[in-house]
Amino acid sequence: MNKRKVMWLVIKLLIAVWVIDSIVDPLIFEEGTFISHLLTPSAHEVFVRLLLIGILLFAVYNRTLLAKQKAVQHTAQESEERYRTLFENAHDMIQSVAPDGSFIFVNPSWIKKLGYTQEDLKTITMFDIIHPDCRDHCTAAFKRVMSGEAVNNIEATFISKNGRKIEVEGNVNVRSVDGKVIATQGIFRDITRRKKAEGQLAGLLKDVTRAKTEWEITFNNSMEIIILLDKDLNIIKHNKRFADFVELPPQELLGRKCYDFFTCNPTETGHCLGKIHDGELREWTEVKTNSGHWFYISHCPIFDENGKFLHSIVIASDVTSLKNTQQRLQDSEEELDSLFVNFVKAMVNALDAKSPWTKGHSERVAGYAEQIAKEMGLEDEKIILLRLASLLHDIGKIGTYDYLLDKPESLTEEEFEAVKKHPDQGTAILKGVKQLKDILPLIRYHHERIDGKGYPEGLKGEEIPLCARILHVADSFDSMTADRPYRSSPGKEYAISELKRCNGTRFDTRVVEAFLKILSNS
Ligand SMILES: [Fe+2]
Structure with a gap:
């Protein structure tokens, strides 16, 4: 009042x-x-x-x-x-310590986190629960507190009764009576999780920093051209390789349109860098520039966490040298193919020139064999081999005496034995040609019979390659429909009757049936 x-x-x-x-x-x-x-x-x-x-x-x-x-x-x-x-329910740890370090009292949270009992506190001091790594700076802080100074935000590591490290942060001050310090009072917060998170964050930052450094080194030292483009195709960043390629100072490139430098030739590639944002160049794409350089280009759009477009990374690899080498290789292959075809033609011409009676025989046999193979449903690859084998099947006759091939009378047994060597002779002539190795069995066995009475080995049935069986039928049919020095052509009807008569003995049944079907339709 x-x-x-x-x-x-x-x-x-x-x-x-x-x-x-x-x-x-x-x-x-x-x-x-x-x-x-x-x-x-x-x-x-x-x-x-x-x-x-x-x-x-x-x-x-x-x-x-x-x-x-x-x-x-x-x-x-x-x-x-x-x-x-507050004392009993505080989440933080509260302790009061005497000047000698012994505990006066602690709160329940302190007991719960550190695990010591009230009985334990009678036998230990504050220094017993401090980790050795921080004991020195805690001792120094304790002295400062005892001198009357309040210590705030001190960090320390406590050791629980079971040996677990607990990172803490707290404030400590003193309680005095008549100017004499009788106790310290401290309140500490468990920051173990925070310290762990800080450690993880530091590790993460370290990783990010290292990744950034690695990226910068890769970016600046890459042999590939790397450019970053905004949504309008303006260059917002590029590496040294790009500046070297366009032969301009780096400062003159930023903000320029990428197609100022990478205008492609649409007539040859059908693509253009201008289509980048249509998403058409996500995969590696081959591009030829107007300057004549070939590039493999990849495009990767970068978006933020909300899906908003940030920029595109374009990587362009100069493959001009590789493309030129590929072109030369392709030219060489085409030249080699042409050479091979001409070689086969030359061999066939040589055989035709050797005996006028067999002129055109190889081409006709190839035509019949190809028709039969198609009728039987053989794969294209086998048909190509069969046609080649048909053209060269009698090439071994180059090594046969001319008089035997042109003899108007029937051959003696001895002469016929000489003629029968032509499959082996043909194989021997061609065996050094790598591209012809797959047709050698067809040439060697084109006179084998299903019943095993053929030559040179007397193979039977399935022992004879299918294409050789086809070649045998085609060869025999053409021989029977052509004139020979020792006889006139018996005619097509006779040849057909012979095919039927020898079906299953000389000739393969499936082949004959396919050929008869072709002949009946022709
Ligand atoms: Fe032959």
Whole structure:
């Protein structure tokens, strides 16, 4: 209660007691009037009235004092209760340590996290729970605290009873009585997770930094051209290789359109870098520029976490040298193929020139064999080999005496034995040609018979390659439909009847049936 209120209270009491006593006296003692007692009181009336006022003031003061004491006591109880609640329920660890390092008290969270019991605390000191790695700086901080300095945000590593390391951060101050330090009070927060996360983040940053460094080194030292383009195909970054390729200073390239330098030739490639953002060049694409350079180009758009386009990375690999080599190789292969075809033609021509009676025989046999093979459904690759073998099947006759080939009479047994050597002779002539190795069995066995009475080895049935069986039928049919020096052509009908008569003995049944079908349709 302030002075103004006290003064007003005294004045109010004075007026009240004065008035009431002035009323009471005439009524009780029947002396004088209310006015005389009010305005001209006697000395003892003044004394009584002042005494009453004093008693009332004392009562009021006493009551006020008691109320204050109760309020202070209530506040203290509430404060203690709040502190106890905080102390017991705090998530942080709270400890009070004596100047010698022994524990005075710790809160339940401290017990729970570190695992020591109240009994353990009687036998250990603060220094026993500090990890050796941070013991020095904690000891130094403890001395500073004992000198009266508050230490804030100190980090330390505590060791739990089971040996687990707990990273903590906290504030420490002192409690003094009469200027003498009697204890330190500290509150610590477990930051083990935070420290672990910080460690992981540091590791991550290290990885990112290393990756960035590696990327920069790769970017700047790559033999490939690497450029970054914005959505309008402006160059926003490029490596040294690109500047070297276009022979311009790097500062003159930024902001320029990529197609200023990489205009491709659409007539040869069908692609253009201008189509990058259509997503057509995601895969490696072959591009030829107007300057005559060949490039393999890849394009990779980069998006942010919301899927918004950021830029494109274009990698262009100069393969001009490789393409030129490929072209030369292709030209060489075509030349070699042409050479091979001419070689085969030359061999056939040589055979035709040797005997006018067999001129055109090889070409006709090749035609028949190809038709039969197609009718039987052979693969294209086998048909090509069969046609080649048909053209060269009698090449061994180059080594046969001319008079035997042109003899108007029938051959003697001895002469026929000489002629029968031509499959082996043909094989021997061609065996050095790598491209013909697959047709050698067809040439060697084109006179073998299904019944095993053919030559040179007398193979039977499936022992004879299928294409050799086809070649044998085609060869025999053409021989029977052509003139020979020792006879005129027996004719097509005779040849057909011979095919039927020898079906299954000289000739393969499937081949004959296919050929008869062709002949009946022709
Ligand atoms: Fe032959």
